[in-house]
Amino acid sequence: MLRKLIFNHQRQQLKCLATKATLPKLVNLEPEHIEEAIKLEPALSVYTPELWRRAHETFQNHGLETVNFLRIVTANPKLLQRAPQRIVNSLEIWRACQFGEHLLHLLLTKYPELLDVNDAHRLLSLIAYLKSRVSTNKNVWKLLMNSPDLLEQSEQTIEEKLNYLFEIMRIEVPEIVKSSALSLPFEELRCRHTFLLRLGLFKPRALKADPNEPTTNNRLYQLTDTSEKSFATKICHVTLPEYEAFKELLARELERKTRKRKEDPFSDDDEED
């Protein structure tokens, strides 16, 4: 993932700032930087140079380079009109998550929308919860790098997905943080996994199996970071109509099962799965 990230990072750098890539380090905000940024994002043209200077200074004071600053504002133009104090507050909240300066900058550059955060309590409790499930700050950072929409999900939905990944799919933390499985809705995740199970392509690991032992299962990111079509054809090797029919049938089957359980909550049927 990290390699992919750095690669992306470099590619973006080449793409939007091709002329400046050769320069050793950008310290000052030059007028041509602004011009180029406006070319990329026309919405930026309404702001005065003063606003530009002010925002740049704020970011620079907090250790973000001009390149990163330009990338952040092109993706999130409203930051320019925000009061410096509010930006600093958001940065402070993020800093409290203790990812380390460098990783934090990478995260914020990749997803500038994360700077809109202003509820410190909510963010910190979410990060603490994630840390309790994936054990290290770095893993939490990796999770956020792959699925930034975690911030908008409630703890229950994340819990449901994580429990499913850990207990039913028996997937270990390193694999989970390398995928964007948590961005998928729970139903979608369950549907993809059940489909593979029924095709016989996904063998659940034995409970006492050594976690380092290689599996023949597809990696989690192959399951979750693919479009429906490539999931069906490349991972499952079936046709798309088959997968679509399965989705419909499974939804109905599960609905029928829950209805039955509601009617007779004490029934003793040990269903498969």
Added chain:
Amino acid sequence: MLKIRNICMLQRRWKSGKRRWNVLQHKKNNCDRALDSFDDFYGSVYGGRWKNMRAALLTEHKYVAMVNNFGDTEQTCSMLEMDGAINIKSLIQLARERQESGEVGGGEGGELNLATRAHYDIDGKLDALVRKQEEREVAAIYPSSASEDGHVPPQQLKYDKETKKDELETETESTEFKQSLTRALEEDVQLDESRLVDPQFGTGGLYEYVPANRIKGMEDWVAESEHYKYYQTNVDFPLIIEPDATLQYPEHLAIYTYEMGNCADFKPPRQCLTGVLSHFLMDGASVLPPLFLQVQPGERVLDACAAPGGKSLLMLQTLHLDQLVCNDVQESRLNKLRHVMQEYLFDYKQRWAGKRLIFSHNDARNLDEYGSYDKILVDVPCTTDRHVLMHQDNNIFKPTRIKERLRIPELQAGILANCLRLLKPGGSLVYSTCSLSPVQNDGVVHMALQKVFTDHGITTRIKDLSQHTALLGDIYRFEQPKGLKYGQMVLPYLPANFGPMYFSKIMRDT
């Protein structure tokens, strides 16, 4: 309903929840056993296609709705049409028109040719499977360390019957139609002469190494590989395969289905003015065997294994039948059948029971009204692939039923052979199973044809149904013709999740 658990709470044994791996571990149940066995068997028969069938088998199946002609027929038809269902009759019509228009352009005889000169690669696959299974059984009994000691494990496990057969009646047995497992199990254990040490030559002989060739305590063991050996390929009976006459769809039969890819549900049947139910929901593939039997007006028909009654009811709904005899071996299943008939036939007591609809409670192998039926439907008991994967109760993969399961082909061939004798000369029957196993399908047809020829001199013709199935290609997914010898098969396929259903039409000549 009152349940014990509702009244008194049982004490929980694990206070902090079940955590230990051996508690959490999923206990292997009958469905898992069935799935493992299918993975192994069908995986090697169908190769890469098995996983698609597997997913389809494990998912809900699709129904078709058969309209009851004794209820408010028109109302039911319009209700089903309003829901978007299509009458199979009109689909067949369309396919026929399309075929005719296509035939004008380019000849279509190639397909039939292909079917007849097909080479059956399934034979080779089954041979390989038997070998693999035997090796596995040998490995299970002879641990790998044995070979290091210099003992060479036998190529194949010989249980008592085979050892004896080989010694006593080497040639005669191999030409017989099959080795009966039942008989083999009942034979007494005999002393193995080659292992007796005569005391007059001293006890020195005792120290000589005598390799084991039989396993004590396993005399009644049935090896899984025996089951696959029912599939034989040598033909020594006259085999004629000819295309069946054109399909005549019964005029009064209305069966509704949704198009491929549409997984919608049908409304449940409702009570009609005449007091019967409006339509019958059944697996789409079960429609085909009675349809291809093509019952004509005034014929006497037998349904050899009738319960739960869907196929019998379909034959009654054609309104062609003169008399239908429904036979089943179990009283409970017969009662279920009676119940279905009462729900769907108007004026059941006065007009049907005992007159045009006769129930018989017999083993289909023991029916003896030879040469008296025009048509017979032989829907034999089988491993019911969909049922065993989904339901725990009445599951044939229960470990205690292993002998019953492995001997199923024998039972099926017995029923089919007897039913062939029940046919009038010139009459025809359809043999059907809801299993994917080539052993229970082509293997059984082969055994039965061979048996009736050698024992009773009955010659038969196989009717090739591939023209009919071509008409239904829009609704069902069929197995390619070259995989099967004597019949056609509906494969489970997710967008059209019918079947599995194998059927073969056989006509009696003499």
